[in-house]
Amino acid sequence: MLGVINVIIVVSSCLLILVVLLQNQGSGLGQAYGGSSNSYRSKRGIERSLFTVTIVLGLIFAGSLITRLLLA
Numbered sequence: 056m057l058g059v060i061n062v063i064i065v066v067s068s069c070l071l072i073l074v075v076l077l078q079n080q081g082s083g084l085g086q087a088y089g090g091s092s093n094s095y096r097s098k099r100g101i102e103r104s105l106f107t108v109t110i111v112l113g114l115i116f117a118g119s120l121i122t123r124l125l126l127a
Contacts, residue, residue, distance in 0.1 A: 060123045067116040074109050078102075 079102075099105055 057123065057126060059080065060119055060126070063119045064116065067112055067119060071109070071112040071116055074105055074112060078105050078109070
């Protein structure tokens, strides 16, 4: 049982890192010093999907970590 949970933790963490890196939130520090003024906008299309997948993967990762902690 712990082996399956360990695999879930590793896979979900790798996927979570990948999805977070795929999200594009401007040009880093350039946004803070006079970047574009449309910082408040709604998410559409693939951006919304990536946002939802990030939340789901984060919940799976956190849940599997808590389960691992309780079973060990």
